[in-house]
Amino acid sequence: MSRQTTAPSISVIIPLFNKARHVRTALESVLAQTVPPAEIIVVDDASTDGGADIVRSVGDDRIRVLTRDEPGPGGYAARNVAIENANGEWIAFLDADDYWREDHLERISVAIESAVRPEVVFTNYSVRKGGDRAIVKNEQVDGRPVVAPLRRGEALAWFAGSDFMHTSGTAVRTEVLRDLGAFPAGEALRGGDSDLWLRLILADKRIAYLSEPTSVFVQEHSEIITSASNLQLPHIVGARRRRYGKLCRDRSERELLARLANRKTLSRISQGIDGGAARLLDFRHLVWWKLSRNQLKRAIRLLRRTLRA
Numbered sequence: 001m002s003r004q005t006t007a008p009s010i011s012v013i014i015p016l017f018n019k020a021r022h023v024r025t026a027l028e029s030v031l032a033q034t035v036p037p038a039e040i041i042v043v044d045d046a047s048t049d050g051g052a053d054i055v056r057s058v059g060d061d062r063i064r065v066l067t068r069d070e071p072g073p074g075g076y077a078a079r080n081v082a083i084e085n086a087n088g089e090w091i092a093f094l095d096a097d098d099y100w101r102e103d104h105l106e107r108i109s110v111a112i113e114s115a116v117r118p119e120v121v122f123t124n125y126s127v128r129k130g131g132d133r134a135i136v137k138n139e140q141v142d143g144r145p146v147v148a149p150l151r152r153g154e155a156l157a158w159f160a161g162s163d164f165m166h167t168s169g170t171a172v173r174t175e176v177l178r179d180l181g182a183f184p185a186g187e188a189l190r191g192g193d194s195d196l197w198l199r200l201i202l203a204d205k206r207i208a209y210l211s212e213p214t215s216v217f218v219q220e221h222s223e224i225i226t227s228a229s230n231l232q233l234p235h236i237v238g239a240r241r242r243r244y245g246k247l248c249r250d251r252s253e254r255e256l257l258a259r260l261a262n263r264k265t266l267s268r269i270s271q272g273i274d275g276g277a278a279r280l281l282d283f284r285h286l287v288w289w290k291l292s293r294n295q296l297k298r299a300i301r302l303l304r305r306t307l308r309a
Helices: 023-031 051-057 073-085 104-112 152-161 174-180 192-202 241-245 251-274 280-285 293-308
Strands: 010-016 039-045 063-068 090-093 120-128 147-149 170-173 207-218
Touching: 010 023, 010 051, 010 073, 010 104, 023 039, 023 051, 039 051, 039 073, 051 063, 063 073, 073 090, 073 174, 073 192, 090 104, 090 174, 104 120, 104 207, 152 192, 152 251, 170 174, 174 192, 192 241, 241 251, 251 280, 251 293, 280 293
Parallel strands: 010 039, 010 090, 039 063, 120 207
Antiparallel strands: 090 170, 120 170, 147 207
């Protein structure tokens, strides 16, 4: 897309909770975009570290700061507030401690205008841990077109095996988010993003996948997912497996859903043990007969650790 071409109207949404050290970097990456956003909505989720003041000090007219009186786990409620207040035709998500390459929105705009005519755009992304360089998440996409349609079965199969998408690399048409119900605020302490991506797939929304990574997930800042208070409920995808199973078209889709639920549930159990929140109840969400041999060995090890906790 030429920079002179009229780009789709994109609202950028950034939930903010005690990320004062990082939010300026996130904002600067948005303001440096070759295709600028229509607006940037930052929702301060009752931060106590002055992060909202840093955002206001940037002084760009496109930035709107909304505030909430009580923080919500995962930023789900904060994102939903922003979605309801967004003016753009599309919404691109960015966490306050992640950042974008300068052509992130340009690449998304190209995908939106492509023959795929998507309602959802997922981009490949990089993961940075500690001081290490960012590592591309999905190396297996080599050879895929830069912009490719991602059909329901392919998306579900890929998701069953790995998190090929990430919140900071996702854009969705605004009306789709509002119609679908957006993030499950109040229903999940974690995994709400995965829940939304799964609902988008099962709702047959047209998806474009961009193979080039243009967003960076900075993993060392993401302590929220492993705090003990956020591990008191099961992973929402595992807990809702039966509900979503009714949306599957056939047995093969139900098996992929079971694989996804098992992967997420095992991850949740492992993090719960490490975070001092081991719970036997979480094992009931495993579909034991669908576990691979390696997953079964892992589940047994985790069960033994839980019983000893």
